[in-house]
Amino acid sequence: MQFVMLTDTHFVAQGRCLYGLDLEGRLKTAVEIINRKHPKIAFLIITGDLVHWGEEAAYRNLADALRGCSAPVILMMGNHDRRAPFLAVFPHADQDGAGFVQCVRQLDDATIITLDSLDEEAPNDEGLLCRHRLTFLEQALTAAPKDKPVLLFQHHPPFDTGLKSMDRIKLRNWEDEWAVISRTRRPDYLFTGHVHRPIAGSWNGVPFHIQRGLGHQVAFDFETTDHTPGSHEPPDYTLVTVKDATIVIHQSSFLYDGPRFSLDDSMAAAAPSPDQLPR
Numbered sequence: 373m374q375f376v377m378l379t380d381t382h383f384v385a386q387g388r389c390l391y392g393l394d395l396e397g398r399l400k401t402a403v404e405i406i407n408r409k410h411p412k413i414a415f416l417i418i419t420g421d422l423v424h425w426g427e428e429a430a431y432r433n434l435a436d437a438l439r440g441c442s443a444p445v446i447l448m449m450g451n452h453d454r455r456a457p458f459l460a461v462f463p464h465a466d467q468d469g470a471g472f473v474q475c476v477r478q479l480d481d482a483t484i485i486t487l488d489s490l491d492e493e494a495p496n497d498e499g500l501l502c503r504h505r506l507t508f509l510e511q512a513l514t515a516a517p518k519d520k521p522v523l524l525f526q527h528h529p530p531f532d533t534g535l536k537s538m539d540r541i542k543l544r545n546w547e548d549e550w551a552v553i554s555r556t557r558r559p560d561y562l563f564t565g566h567v568h569r570p571i572a573g574s575w576n577g578v579p580f581h582i583q584r585g586l587g588h589q590v591a592f593d594f595e596t597t598d599h600t601p602g603s604h605e606p607p608d609y610t611l612v613t614v615k616d617a618t619i620v621i622h623q624s625s626f627l628y629d630g631p632r633f634s635l636d637d638s639m640a641a642a643a644p645s646p647d648q649l650p651r
Contacts, residue, residue, distance in 0.1 A: 373481035374413045376406050376443070377610040379527075379565030380421040380585035382452065385429040386436070391588040391602065398586055398627070399437045402609055405626050407442045410611060414479065416443045419565040419583065420450025420490070420527030422458065431461035449473045449490040450527040450565060451497040451541070470504050476512045481614045483516040485509065485559070487526040489543055499528030499543040499566075506552050513556040521560035521614060529564045529582060531575045537600040538567050538590060550576060561619050563612075570608070570623060581621055584608050 381399055384390050406416065423430035438445055447465055449455065455473060459465060466475035472488040487509060489499035501509070516522045530546035532539040543549065553559070554576075562578050568585035569592070584607060591601035606625050613620045631649045633640040643649045 373479060373614045374410065375612050376410060376413050376416045377419065377563060377581075377583050377612060378402060378416065378586055379419040379583040380450065380568055380587065381418060381434065382421055382424040382585070382587050383430045383434040383437070384424050385427060386433045390424055391604075393587045393604070395587045396433060396437050398607060399434075400440070402586070402607075402626050403438065403441045406609060407440070411442065413443045413611075415446050416441055417446040417486075417525060417563075418448065419525055419563060420448045421452045421565060421585075422447060422450065424452050426452060426454030426457060428457035428460055431458055435461055446484075446486060447473070448486050448525060448527060449488045451490060451494070451499060453490055454492065455490070468508060472505060472508070474505065474508060476515075478517070480520075482520055482560075483512075483522045485512045485516075485522065485524045487524070489526045489528040491544070494544075497541040499526075499541075501543065501545060501549055506548055509549070510552045510556055513553065513559070516557065521617070521619065522557065523561050523563065523614070523619075524559035525563045527564060527566050529566060529575075529580070531580075533567055533569075533571055533582070534594050535567060535569070535590060536594065536597045540597075542566075553578070572621075581610070583610055584623070 382390055383395055422434055466473055468474050474486050474488040477484040491500035528543040530543040530549050558578050562580040564582050567582050568590040570584040571582040586607050589603045589605040591603040593601045606627050608623045608625045611622045631646055633649050639650050
């Protein structure tokens, strides 16, 4: 099984930019490349912060941009999202029957669990898993077949990354999530967004992947605390392959337009500058 992951699309209403970036154009480019290069993926998942200001017009713009995607699309909630306007535009999106945008999918090669970590009442952007959502997670982990991997998706990381400006708005009650996991089953992989940087590691023995944002990035800055430093580093999408007990993650910078050449070409190896590489 293969799938593609994007995150933090931060869409705005049609015709507008955010931090100087054309997010609609970026997503349409990503979708076109994903369709062309990965036509057999099981799904495309976007792990929250779908829009920037929670506007229904922005969700309509997102729906238009995703219309050309040939794979099923899974959409999740992030701290910038709002459920009511989202569901007004995406009425068939995942819902758990209690007002949260989350689900469990039993696929042939893996169990997919998506969690809604949005706290619409939070005074800042930190996440929350209330009692209902923790129960949902516990039931999903308990029921997951033991003979295939469990992939857990949520917007907010439940741990510090070292980026102080973002660690202050991680999942607020991460201890409660870990208590559920420790008494049921550890996911085979945890996928999150929110931080807008490509980060990988292990949380209490659970390997994790944090996806780089589609639009603006959070700068590689371990000191700033009085604001969130931003940058325009290039975006990427992630291709995940699940086969038996192996999970392989590839990141592709889909807006890269520089030279491509053979590493076995002696003339390329001797080129004094990129613009003199053999074409």
